[in-house]
Amino acid sequence: MTDSHTEAGAAPAAGDHRAAVLAGFLGWTLDAFDFFLLVMCLTAIGREFHKSDAEMAVTLGVTLAFRPVGAFVFGLLADRYGRRLPFMLVLVFYSVMEVLSGLAPNYAAFLVLRALFGVGMGGEWGVGASLAMEKVPPRLRGLLSGVLQQGYAAGYLLAAVCYYFLFGRLGWRPLFFLGGLPALLSVFVAFRVKESEVWRKTRHQNWQDLCRSALSHWKLFLYIAALMTGMNLASHGTQDLFPTLLERKWHFGPEQRSALTAFSMVGAICGGTLFGLLSDWWGRRRAMVTALLAAVLVVPLWAFAPSVAWLWVGAFLIQFLVQGAWGVTPAHLTELSPDSVRGFLPGFGYQCGVAVASTAPYVEAVMARRIGYAGAMAGVAASVFLLAAVLTAVGRERRAVTFGE
Numbered sequence: 001m002t003d004s005h006t007e008a009g010a011a012p013a014a015g016d017h018r019a020a021v022l023a024g025f026l027g028w029t030l031d032a033f034d035f036f037l038l039v040m041c042l043t044a045i046g047r048e049f050h051k052s053d054a055e056m057a058v059t060l061g062v063t064l065a066f067r068p069v070g071a072f073v074f075g076l077l078a079d080r081y082g083r084r085l086p087f088m089l090v091l092v093f094y095s096v097m098e099v100l101s102g103l104a105p106n107y108a109a110f111l112v113l114r115a116l117f118g119v120g121m122g123g124e125w126g127v128g129a130s131l132a133m134e135k136v137p138p139r140l141r142g143l144l145s146g147v148l149q150q151g152y153a154a155g156y157l158l159a160a161v162c163y164y165f166l167f168g169r170l171g172w173r174p175l176f177f178l179g180g181l182p183a184l185l186s187v188f189v190a191f192r193v194k195e196s197e198v199w200r201k202t203r204h205q206n207w208q209d210l211c212r213s214a215l216s217h218w219k220l221f222l223y224i225a226a227l228m229t230g231m232n233l234a235s236h237g238t239q240d241l242f243p244t245l246l247e248r249k250w251h252f253g254p255e256q257r258s259a260l261t262a263f264s265m266v267g268a269i270c271g272g273t274l275f276g277l278l279s280d281w282w283g284r285r286r287a288m289v290t291a292l293l294a295a296v297l298v299v300p301l302w303a304f305a306p307s308v309a310w311l312w313v314g315a316f317l318i319q320f321l322v323q324g325a326w327g328v329t330p331a332h333l334t335e336l337s338p339d340s341v342r343g344f345l346p347g348f349g350y351q352c353g354v355a356v357a358s359t360a361p362y363v364e365a366v367m368a369r370r371i372g373y374a375g376a377m378a379g380v381a382a383s384v385f386l387l388a389a390v391l392t393a394v395g396r397e398r399r400a401v402t403f404g405e
Contacts, residue, residue: 017135019192021144024128025151026185027091031124032155033162034098034117034179035063039240040163040258041172043247048172049107053244053368057361059114060240064232064358066115067122071344071351074123078343080210082203083131083196086343088186090127094120098179102172122354126347133334134198134342138400139280141335142287146276146327153268153323156239160265164258198404202339213340221349223395224333228353230388231329233360234292234322237380238302240361242315245373250311264315271320272327284332284397291324292389296382303378318381325388335398342403360384 038045038059046056070090077086097117104110129148136144162175204210243261246252252260271291279287295318302314333346360380367376 016194017132017137017144019194020132020135021148023087023185023189023193024132024148025154026188027087027124027128028148028151029155029158030091030179030181030185031094031121032152033158034094034155034176035121036156036159036239037098037163037172037175037179038063038101038114039156040159040243040261041167041175042244044167044172045110049110051107053248054362054365055107057241057365059111060236060361061358062111063114063118063121064236065355066118067351067354068348070119070122070124071126071347073119075126075344075347076210076214078127078130079199079214079341080204080207082199083127083134083343084189084193086123087127087131087193088189090120090123091186091189092183094124095180095183099177101179102174102176122347122351125350127343129330129346130334130342131193131196133330134196134403138402141331141400142280142284142328143273143277145279145329145331146273148330149276149327150269150272150323152326153265153272153319157262157265157269160258160262164255164262167254167258198339199343201404204340210341213338214344217338217341217345220336221345224336224346224349225352225356227388227391227395228333228350229356230353230384230391231326232350232354232357233384234295234381234388235326236354236357237360237364237377237384238318238322241364241368241373241377244365245377248368249373250308260312260315263312264319267316267318267320268323271322271324274327275324276327276331279328279331279399284328284335284399285392285395288325288328288332288392289389291321292385292392295321295325296385299378299382299385303374303381322385325392331399332397334403335401336396339404 042056046053074086074090094117097113097120101110101113101117104113132148133141162178166175243257246257246260275287275291298314298317298321301310302318305311305314334342337345364376364380
């Protein structure tokens with residue numbers, strides 16, 4: 001498909017696709033901000049609730065494990081009723097769950113609230129990505145995919161900054177109250193983002209047709225779920241317990257941990273944007289495989305850095321490459337998915353992969369008891385990078401395909 005043919009079709013006005021990308025970016029930013037506040041505060045919350053690192057890692061796993069529920073519910077709603085309304089609903093829902101997490105009286109209540117937050121977190125990505133990717137020009141889809149996906153890294157960066165400045169003064173609970181901010185984004189969506197024209201042209205008239213269409217693409221769903229399992233093992237295996245590694249192995253205080261984490265997320269934002277752009281030239285799979293194989297080479301420096309200076313270099317490079325591969329994902333998955341189930345299929349497949357990968361923090365924490373956090377995280381990282389590269393390479397791609405035709 002040529003760009004001229006695409007833009008002569010149903011390409012949206014520039015202001016419209018920019019608003020959609022901005023809304024998707026901010027939604028994913030604030031979603032990740034809320035999740036990574038827990039990552040940054042993990043050991044402090046564990047001390048208050050008298051729980052070990054492994055037990056607190058379960059709260060991370062539960063959040064990830066419940067994300068497919070949100071992707072299933074909100075994804076189907078997005079294909080049946082449009083992208084905008086489910087997107088606004090999910091923003092409000094996960095904001096409320098985050099605020100309530102800050103009020104949890106005990107570990108059991110906190111665990112339940114994190115599961116409910118996972119439902120909201122799982123619903124956001126698929127709906128937001130389909131809305132944004134259906135609006136952007138195909139020639140820019142890879143670049144803007146990288147920008148959109150790096151909302152995740154921006155959220156981690158924002159969580160690290162807030163942790164740096166506020167945790168020592170306020171403790172962990174007030175940080176979770178900041179999680180109410182995403183609800184305000186729903187107002188922006190309501191007034192600035194228009195409904196997807198691709199959805200209007202390909203919408204299902206009833207639930208029976210929608211379910212039949214979704215079930216007919218079961219093979220594609222299984223591939224997306226497998227690919228996203230590898231990709232989520234790569235990201236959560238290198239991110240979720242990294243602040244814990246810095247505390248246990250390097251004996252970093254809260255300020256040092258948050259500063260280094262924030263620096264690594266700068267690398268993530270740069271890598272995601274760059275590889276997203278490269279995917280428009282090289283192809284989606286080639287860009288992703290290149291980033292993942294390069295990440296394998298960086299693992300020793302990242303996990304076994306000989307000095308603090310090299311630790312900073314390794315942290316920057318590993319996230320530059322991991323999120324480099326991730327930056328291609330929104331474009332790649334939405335292009336693989338048929339118009340009729342684009343709200344449901346990429347997000348549900350993605351979040352099912354998350355559910356499988358949700359065991360990574362717990363497995364690393366258990367392994368760390370025997371071989372230390374560096375050895376545990378290095379072994380997991382190298383293995384899952386190779387797995388994700390193979391899964392990417394054996395699939396297909398539909399780079400710059402025209403949506404809605």
